[in-house]
Amino acid sequence: MKLYDNDFAPSPRRVRMFIAEKGLEARGVRITRVPVDIAAHETQVAAFLEVNPLGEVPVLELDDGTRLQESLAICRYLESLHPEPCLFGATPLARARIEAMTLGLMFRIYVPTTQAFRHTHRFWQGRVTQIAEYGALTREQVLAEWQRIDGLLAARPFVAGDSFSFADIVAFTTLEFGKPSGIRLQPTQQHLSRWYAAIAARPSSKA
């Protein structure tokens, strides 16, 4: 398989972290990385738009040429081929809880984090219409959401419950991606800090 990838974007990082947690490479699953330079507009050139007309990474290309988009769909597909360790939940109820937490993180934190970046960061200047007031608003929303997650983590070790799951991958990569927009752990967020340190200590966090 091939993974169209980028070192700095949060979505392909989810897939790399998932692959590392599943230990796929150690189990002989070959996934060749194809780096795509977003900053140099490589996602927008004809050759890449043939791979993904949406101009987005990650894309997983199977050996028969079939291409899959969207990090959540890619990871769930890989889990269906290699069920263990189980990161999307082992029962219908566990799967529903992990998915609900994952989507809550995506809609309430990840999307506004990308908007804070898009509407305030120098990287996007001249590339898109920036509305600084909207960027500031989303940043405040995201900071409030992390405060809420700090509260959740007072009662459980991982964001979706007792075990590490795909939701932790989404949370960790999203928190990391907040840094360029000034979205960081607050010193008072002791539960979130404990969780962050635990995830950062996993080898997959370097993937």
Add this chain to the structure above:
Amino acid sequence: MKLYDNDFAPSPRRVRMFIAEKGLEARGVRITRVPVDIAAHETQVAAFLEVNPLGEVPVLELDDGTRLQESLAICRYLESLHPEPCLFGATPLARARIEAMTLGLMFRIYVPTTQAFRHTHRFWQGRVTQIAEYGALTREQVLAEWQRIDGLLAARPFVAGDSFSFADIVAFTTLEFGKPSGIRLQPTQQHLSRWYAAIAARPSSKA
């Protein structure tokens, strides 16, 4: 089971449409609707925040009191209990394609449609900070995305391929939800119009 529900919001409508497509009520699955009046702030009162601390509908409450959030997670859970007709895909690859399409619709069309509504509509005046310029920007993005979907539908009957799937439910309820923000089918979008008429003709569209 109980479904905390609202007649006008797009997310609970997805669940109602899914339940209708699965024919769950005809198969003796009892799901009692509990209407929650968002306009009257009922999602923000203590009694409802105990049901869902996020103050959002839908919530599916199982007979043992377990509560599930997020329309996608709720519908996937119901599909795991009642696999036929299959609306999330029958094979890992079909599931990945339907999920990728669903998420693409959610992130590229549904989220900006909610933002267009939130930042421009009278309903939200005085309830949230409205940034009209951002609302207008998201509306333009959404109109461009529907144009793209019109192109996709030139080559296939349903948004994710040859069969009706959960992705069609997301697309249909999102297009309907665009109306108050002036996001409508364009007369030139013949493929999208044909698809829209076909979905609107299904009894589930009235759910």
